[in-house]
Amino acid sequence: MSDTSIFQELHSGLQKAFQKLKFEVPSEVQEKAIEPILDGHDVMVSAETGSGKTAAFLLPIIHNLLENPSRHTSTRVLILAPTRELARQIDKHARDLTQFTQIKTGLIIGGADYKYQQAIFRDNPEIIIATPGRMLEHCEKQGADLNDLEYLVIDEADKMFEMGFTDDVQAIAGFCKSDRQTLLFSATLKTKGIKHLTDYLMDEPQAIVLNSFEAKNDSIEQFIITADDLVHKEKLTQWLLTNEEYRKAIVFCNTKEQVDRLGGLIRYHKIAAGTLHGDISQSVRNHVMTQFRDSKIKVLIASDVAARGIDVKDIDLVINFDMAHNAEDYIHRIGRTARAGETGKAVSLISHREWNLMVTIEKAISGSFQLTSIKELPANYKGPKKLKASGKAAGHKKKKDGAKKLTAREKKRFEKKHSKKSGTSSGSSTSSSQKQKPKKKFGATMVDSGDSPMKKKQ
Structure with a gap:
């Protein structure tokens, strides 16, 4: 057939x-x-x-x-x-x-x-x-x-x-x-x-x-950007909606209050945007969706009520202002883009409270998120301490002059070895015979891409 x-x-x-x-x-x-x-x-x-x-x-x-x-x-x-x-x-x-x-x-x-x-x-x-x-x-x-x-x-x-x-x-x-x-x-x-x-x-x-929701969608580029706080996330979102190239975009928030707050901010910056959540009347919801389908507004800011059932053409960009609560919701959010054989981009803004959730979702969907940044809006938060420590090790942190500080395990071994010896200089012994173990590198699948792959519109 x-x-x-x-x-x-x-x-x-x-x-x-x-x-x-x-x-x-x-x-x-x-x-x-x-x-x-x-x-x-x-x-x-x-x-x-x-x-x-x-x-x-x-x-x-x-x-x-x-x-x-x-x-x-x-x-x-x-x-x-x-x-x-x-x-x-x-x-x-x-x-x-x-x-x-x-x-x-x-x-x-x-x-x-x-x-x-x-x-x-x-x-x-x-x-x-x-x-x-x-x-x-x-x-x-x-x-x-x-x-x-x-x-x-x-x-x-x-x-x-x-x-x-x-x-x-x-x-x-x-x-x-x-x-x-x-x-x-x-x-x-x-x-x-x-x-x-x-x-x-x-x-x-x-x-x-045919598949499961855990399956990775190869037609969607998936990025994460670390964020310091709510205000920083709002600035990042405004930057993305101003500088990214897209035909239509959806921004997902976890609360109705944040949908309304972000919607007002985005419209204040002269970006045509509509809002959608459970407390908005049906007639207004219908009007917003009609405008979005007809490209009279380019951006829809929504709670998860919009993650299912929105089949709108030309959505190139999905922004998770708040990370989804679970892998299933994440898949349905980003599934608003890359429909009917097209490609799309999903960007999740991750605060320190959301890092572990993000890693859990990444593992559940058997995918790999690309860690990136926006040069104009750098974050003080770079990820968990292990990731920071790994970055320092990779950067060959400059050694300080003098003896190294012993770890508890090394100190115990040293004392046992030299306990019967009198007059031994612990400082000189440490510097000559004891070597600190190298730190283990962070084992997650995150990749620090350095400069942001997100380019401004020409």
Whole structure:
């Protein structure tokens, strides 16, 4: 089977969408997942962000809906996503693929008008894309009819567990038709609890593992820059956004307060930037994302609510103002760049409090971060003491005149050796016979690149 044959076998309504959207060759996850889904199997897939997995489940589902129309049934497809942003992204993708068909989609997420969503259910769209909390609310109030459901899709299952939606997903499944096809997509299938969920929801699922979130993404250059404090980080971020060459950039912070503070600072320096976090209203979030997609703003400053589901073209640069809490979140953050075969750059600003976390993440992803600096904004903090000591040793620190200071071990050995000798000069013996052991070099994978590889725009 050729690379393009999978697309060529799909419904003519999808073929028209392919032409407009310039879909030509399927991605690896699409090649491996579409046929088992078309054949009716329950499928669980582990694939990295930006791999084309949304289309991998939408295409076979839409094809089967078109091949087997049913005008007198309730909702036929339910797609659950952990965040509003991801749900909106899936809805947009579904609308693009169904634009030349009669298939309708509905978006059910928190923050939107509840009564309006009730009208969506009454309109009876074939496909519902929802976040678990709001969907369960409609189910419990009998506003959603899932008795005719043919497909239940759980996207970003690992994030579902992290955000505490496991019970909601299982409760929603209880409202669904039992004889259905269940599809689960995740960055990793190793997350604790996923096996329990698959055992509960799926019937002899086929597992498709393309990679794991620990795998290094070779298309992304990953740098770290040490920083002294909050103000220093803000100056570094401003410098990067002013001097780096990029089409779009995302800056990640760990708190809503820092997102707002940094957003105001960046805009003060005449950089077009938007902010995104959980306390921002849905209408404003939609407006910010539209501006970002349309390149009316070049920079998005966000909390981790934006790490999943943002599929925006032309993001070249990701800055971790605060280091991610774990390797999984780090991978999803930097995965906003280098999508669809492109390359990107990720820069993490590391304070003394974050160094150990950074090393843990580096080991978890089996990668190697390049330690660099910005000449205009040097940091007093250069890393842990071991790294500093190693630097001094490599630099051949100038010896002081006089005797070397004995270590405790050397002193004990010296005293034992000379305890029975009288009149021996410890100073002369030390200088002539005792040699200090060389310091061990720092064993981490960090590389001090010296001058920063980051160049100013010409």
